Amino acid sequence: MPRELRLRRRVQFYETDVAGIVHFSWFFRYMEEAEHALWREAGLSIHPERSDIGWPRVAAACEFHRALKFEQEFDIAIRITDVTKRTISYACEMSQDGQKIATGTLKIACVAKLPDGSMKSAEIPADVADRLKPFAYRPSAIEDRSPDTA
């Protein structure tokens, strides 16, 4: 059974806007918080100091079902839905007392940092794929990773 990472979080004042609710841009940050907690749970850091690889986002999407307000507590659940040779995809659900608040997806790519400061697509290191395996929805996706077509 694939594991998901669950996080409880309280809405901070600076996350709200004049409409009285959490600004939609924050949900993407909530997803990232959960993603990085998942990596820590897997014994990894997504950005160790002096690493020569990086993990830029290639796509992010979110649907908003209900509003969140100042000081409310809510849950974030994230799991890995796909791993290819060069990308990782996540699905995320934010909820409050079991009620769905928002659902989102995130896709990141592995890149190598070149000496001139630019980035180049790279294969996911084997040890990273190994450690993330328990969180993958389809572990086969990691063992038999398909080549990327993009």
Add this chain to the structure above:
Amino acid sequence: MPRELRLRRRVQFYETDVAGIVHFSWFFRYMEEAEHALWREAGLSIHPERSDIGWPRVAAACEFHRALKFEQEFDIAIRITDVTKRTISYACEMSQDGQKIATGTLKIACVAKLPDGSMKSAEIPADVADRLKPFAYRPSAIEDRSPDTA
């Protein structure tokens, strides 16, 4: 010919992250900046003081093609792709010297603010639809607005 709203913008220091590039959450704020500029260009404010309607986001998505760095200038172009009785959809492209940086979509819904602080789906006021018409990709979408199924 539908009009689009174009905005030139410079990357601020606080928009960057430790990976050395603009944090992905900012692209959703860039889209919103362009959306609100489009409303102003149409003679509207998306959040006038003491208004009893509001425009929460129901969906947002973005694909990231290239990175943006501190102090770089870039362009945001936004246009309306669909208008239903209760929602407005936008398409957005961020580019730099003609090179695509990111492409995104945004869908907002019209809501009425109830006395108890909650929100309820509402029809888009006719004068708002009228003023946004010149920016709609398919103006017919506004004249003959389809009922919402969601």
Add this chain to the structure above:
Amino acid sequence: MPRELRLRRRVQFYETDVAGIVHFSWFFRYMEEAEHALWREAGLSIHPERSDIGWPRVAAACEFHRALKFEQEFDIAIRITDVTKRTISYACEMSQDGQKIATGTLKIACVAKLPDGSMKSAEIPADVADRLKPFAYRPSAIEDRSPDTA
């Protein structure tokens, strides 16, 4: 003995900047997080829904001694240093493994929200002052609150 409120917090990725450290603007948000946690600890919310008073900041300052980096854990300690009829002042220290990271101050004022949307200076409600008393450095400051000269 006045109590302080202590909070342990981890640096999030979106709080860092291209210099590789937490952007200085975040320290003011860290202070606010601790302030609101102190209010909750005192049985209060600084922004209850439908309240007719508010607590805008009148001054904020911070000195930065050391940098914080992605994923590092640190502590925030906040206490009330002064309470007048209309204002509350806090002192805050952010530290990591006992080493001082930053020290700051925050001063907020009580205001009444007028029907036209503007704000007017107001006296701190007695029950709020009562509940905050245990966190005040000089409890006398609350009992014998001096008139404000500004």
Add this chain to the structure above:
Amino acid sequence: MPRELRLRRRVQFYETDVAGIVHFSWFFRYMEEAEHALWREAGLSIHPERSDIGWPRVAAACEFHRALKFEQEFDIAIRITDVTKRTISYACEMSQDGQKIATGTLKIACVAKLPDGSMKSAEIPADVADRLKPFAYRPSAIEDRSPDTA
């Protein structure tokens, strides 16, 4: 006559909070925007790629006199108030139609980035001091820069 850098800016939706006004943390970002514009006006970038020096903030303070709301336009004026061998201090005023909104100060230090990722206090390069001279309140402060005692 020392020059100041003036910037006109519009309040963005994501800069507001549930109290209906610009969140106080944003004023520190407004100051930084003006600071970096001043450096560009002086022919400099405060963070060129691949530079081995940096400019962390050592202190920041702001007093808030009036609130700013969504879509309002306001002005930021910044000037250099002091330059020592290792630090630069700024004074900043944010105003709207001539009315003072907020006044702040910012002090930054020059640091050298060490190979291990840490930072070490460094002297301000002569060409940087030269280029900033026209913006210094007391140009003598640059020509006859006092040694730092901290």
